[in-house]
Amino acid sequence: MRVFVTGATGFVGTAVVRELLAAGHEVTGLARSDAAARALETAGVRVHRGALEDADGLRRAAAASEGVIHTAFVHDFDRYVDNCRLDGLAVAALGDGLAGSGHPLVVTSGTAVLAPGRVSTEDDRADAQAPPPRATSERAAFAQVARDVRAMVVRLAPSVHGEGDHGFVPALIAIARRHSASAHVGDGTNRWPAVHRLDAAVLYRLALEGGAAGACYHGIAEEGIAFRDIAGAIAAGAGLPHVAVATADATAHFGWIAAFAARDTPASSARTRADLGWTPRHAGLLEDLGSAGYFD
Numbered sequence: 001m002r003v004f005v006t007g008a009t010g011f012v013g014t015a016v017v018r019e020l021l022a023a024g025h026e027v028t029g030l031a032r033s034d035a036a037a038r039a040l041e042t043a044g045v046r047v048h049r050g051a052l053e054d055a056d057g058l059r060r061a062a063a064a065s066e067g068v069i070h071t072a073f074v075h076d077f078d079r080y081v082d083n084c085r086l087d088g089l090a091v092a093a094l095g096d097g098l099a100g101s102g103h104p105l106v107v108t109s110g111t112a113v114l115a116p117g118r119v120s121t122e123d124d125r126a127d128a129q130a131p132p133p134r135a136t137s138e139r140a141a142f143a144q145v146a147r148d149v150r151a152m153v154v155r156l157a158p159s160v161h162g163e164g165d166h167g168f169v170p171a172l173i174a175i176a177r178r179h180s181a182s183a184h185v186g187d188g189t190n191r192w193p194a195v196h197r198l199d200a201a202v203l204y205r206l207a208l209e210g211g212a213a214g215a216c217y218h219g220i221a222e223e224g225i226a227f228r229d230i231a232g233a234i235a236a237g238a239g240l241p242h243v244a245v246a247t248a249d250a251t252a253h254f255g256w257i258a259a260f261a262a263r264d265t266p267a268s269s270a271r272t273r274a275d276l277g278w279t280p281r282h283a284g285l286l287e288d289l290g291s292a293g294y295f296d
Helices: 011-022 034-042 055-063 079-099 137-142 168-181 197-208 227-238 247-262 270-276 285-289
Strands: 002-008 026-031 046-049 069-071 104-110 152-157 159-161 182-185 191-196 216-219 222-226 243-244
Touching: 002 011, 002 055, 002 079, 011 026, 011 197, 026 034, 026 055, 034 046, 034 137, 055 079, 069 079, 069 197, 079 104, 079 137, 104 137, 104 197, 137 152, 152 197, 159 168, 159 197, 159 285, 168 182, 168 227, 182 227, 182 247, 191 197, 191 227, 191 247, 197 216, 197 270, 216 270, 222 227, 222 285, 227 243, 227 285, 243 247
Parallel strands: 002 026, 002 069, 026 046, 069 104, 104 152, 152 216, 159 191, 182 243
Antiparallel strands: 191 222
16 A cells, blocks of 8 residues: 655654555655655655645645555644644645545544543543643544545554653653652552554554544553552652652643643553454553663
């Protein structure tokens, strides 16, 4: 299959590209810089120069493909709402290119869009009252189904971990070092799901090859790890004290990540595993914290 991948040089996207190539697919990757283009060429990937802001370019690339995996997102949390809107427009442009084809469009979201405090499933839809507007991407994806696009959503865990991670966990490590202590909020029993990026890459391929239009799939290997255990592992790895901070003090300690650090968002992937035959095989988050270079 000819597959167009956005975010093809990112932490998740590079793993997705390798998984697709190993399975015999032909891959074209979106590159907005010369360095990204060179990295794709070195990996044996065709290059489409452009950016998420280039809707016409996204339409053309999608139209030239037999399937699209959208992993790109602008991770600037100072402009988070604007970037979520941009992502929705990018998904719509990719859908324009695939309209009428029946070809797959796999769009990335996260389990944090779901209502907290219980184990979420693939049947749940985004909490309209939740502050993170990441669900914009989901709504844009589902809108493509009526246009004869086999559009679906892969919701990733808050922690997609592995060597080279530059997401939430490295941010927590940096915060711990800055404050000379690794913290959890309150009693720290709030839960974070997790998945290794290589397992997530397999899920994207399986969704591309056999996922159903309108479906949500959960990239969840571990349903919910108590945040205090994550903070404890960071404390041990960084050689720092492990402390609790009050909810009222969370923003002062964690900054922009405070809401995520206190959020209880366990999630199941039982339906995903049954429907796609997905079986996570790689290290769990706490094990990975001790072996994937997080404290180098």
